[in-house]
Amino acid sequence: MNYTLQFRDVFAASDLLLDGLALTLELSVVTMLSGLVIGITGAAARVYGPNWLKRPVGVYVEVIRNTPLIVQLFLIFFGLPSAGLKFDAATAAMIALSINLGAYSIEILRAGLEAIPKSQIEAGQSLGMTGLQIFRYVIIFPALKLMYPALASQFVLLMLATSVVSQISAQDLFHMASIVQSRTFRDFECYIVVAAAYLALALVFRLLFALLYQLVFARRTSSR
Numbered sequence: 001m002n003y004t005l006q007f008r009d010v011f012a013a014s015d016l017l018l019d020g021l022a023l024t025l026e027l028s029v030v031t032m033l034s035g036l037v038i039g040i041t042g043a044a045a046r047v048y049g050p051n052w053l054k055r056p057v058g059v060y061v062e063v064i065r066n067t068p069l070i071v072q073l074f075l076i077f078f079g080l081p082s083a084g085l086k087f088d089a090a091t092a093a094m095i096a097l098s099i100n101l102g103a104y105s106i107e108i109l110r111a112g113l114e115a116i117p118k119s120q121i122e123a124g125q126s127l128g129m130t131g132l133q134i135f136r137y138v139i140i141f142p143a144l145k146l147m148y149p150a151l152a153s154q155f156v157l158l159m160l161a162t163s164v165v166s167q168i169s170a171q172d173l174f175h176m177a178s179i180v181q182s183r184t185f186r187d188f189e190c191y192i193v194v195a196a197a198y199l200a201l202a203l204v205f206r207l208l209f210a211l212l213y214q215l216v217f218a219r220r221t222s223s224r
Contacts, residue, residue, distance in 0.1 A: 003188070005188065005189055005192075006186060006189060007186075007189050007192075007193065009184040009186050009189075010180060010184060010186055010189050010190050010193055011193075013180040013183065013184065016176045016179060016180055017173065017176055017177060017180065017193070017194075017197070019171065019176060020171055020172050020173035020174070020175060020176030020177065021173050021197060023090065023170065023171055023172045023173070024159070024162050024163075024172045024173040024174075024201070025201075027090075027093055027094060027097060027162045027165065027170075027172065028155075028158065028159040028162055028201075028205075030094055030098075031094060031097040031098050031101055031158060031162075032101070032155045032158065032159075034094075034098040034101075034102070035097075035098055035100075035101030035102045035104075035105050035155075035158070036105060036151070037102075038098065038099075038101070038102025038103075038105060038106065039101075039102055039104075039105025039106050039108065039109045039151075040105075040109060040140065042057050042060070042061070042102060042103075042105075042106035042109075043105075043106045043107075043108075043109035043110040043112075043113055044113065044135065045057045046058060046061075046106065046110050047110055047113045047114060048113075048131075048135070057106065060103060061103045061106050061107060063103075064099060064100055064102075064103035064104075065103050065104065065107070069096070069097075069100050069161060069164055070164050070167060072096050072099065072100055073092065073093065073096040073164060073165065073167065073168060074167075074168070076092045076095055076096045077089065077092040077093075077096075077168045078168075089165070089168045089169050089170035089171075090170050090171075092168060092170075093162070093165035093168065093170045093172075096165075097158060097161070097162065097165070100158075100161075101154065101155075101158045104154050105151065105154065108147050108150045108151055108154060109143060109144070109147055109151070111147060112142075112143030112144065112146045112147035113139060113140075113143045115143070115146055116138075116139050116142055116143055120138050120139075120142075121134055121138060121139065123138070124137070124138040144217075145217045148209075148213055148217065152206070152209040152213075155205065155209070156202050156205050156206060156209075159201060159202065159205060160198060160202065162174075163198070166178065173194060173197060173198070174194060177190055177191065177193070177194040
């Protein structure tokens with residue numbers, strides 16, 4: 001095998017790759033926030049909600065977790081226009097990724113909510129706290145702390161999964177890399193750069209999540 005790596009042409013198109021990187025970051029951050037909101041709301045509904053609410057949330061979780069992300073993405077981008085709902089590629093990607101992450105977040109946070117001792121809840125009730133106050137001050141913080149590592153890992157996996165949105169021509173990092181590859185014909189070099197970029201993003205996100213844990217959970221706990 002006699003092959004010489006040549007990255008010059010790939011780096012010459014760095015503006016395209018940076019544009020794709022920007023969309024990948026935007027998709028990741030927006031989806032992480034919306035997925036967390038869906039996860040907290042859905043987990044609370046599954047654990048503390050009435051039966052008429054628990055069942056549809058449970059169906060949502062099972063359907064999303066047992067179907068491929070790319071199928072969900074295609075249903076939103078290609079299927080919904082038949083029903084009169086049409087989204088551009090970036091919006092469809094955000095919706096699909098949020099729905100997907102939300103389902104996984106619900107199950108992760110449900111385990112955390114169920115791990116909270118009933119004695120803590122009863123203590124809040126004895127103090128005259130409302131159900132919302134108990135959830136806010138007694139339940140959700142310990143549950144988030146308990147399940148934080150699993151949530152952080154799921155968020156990083158979600159960031160890596162954003163590459164699938166290139167299949168609907170959303171101009172993320174992977175899609176832009178494909179354009180660069182088609183122009184330069186430097187397949188190996190192009191995807192080495194992309195792999196390195198995703199690796200760097202994953203490491204940066206893990207570092208940020210570790211710092212966030214120290215700021216939100218570790219210090220707050222030690223100060224009590």
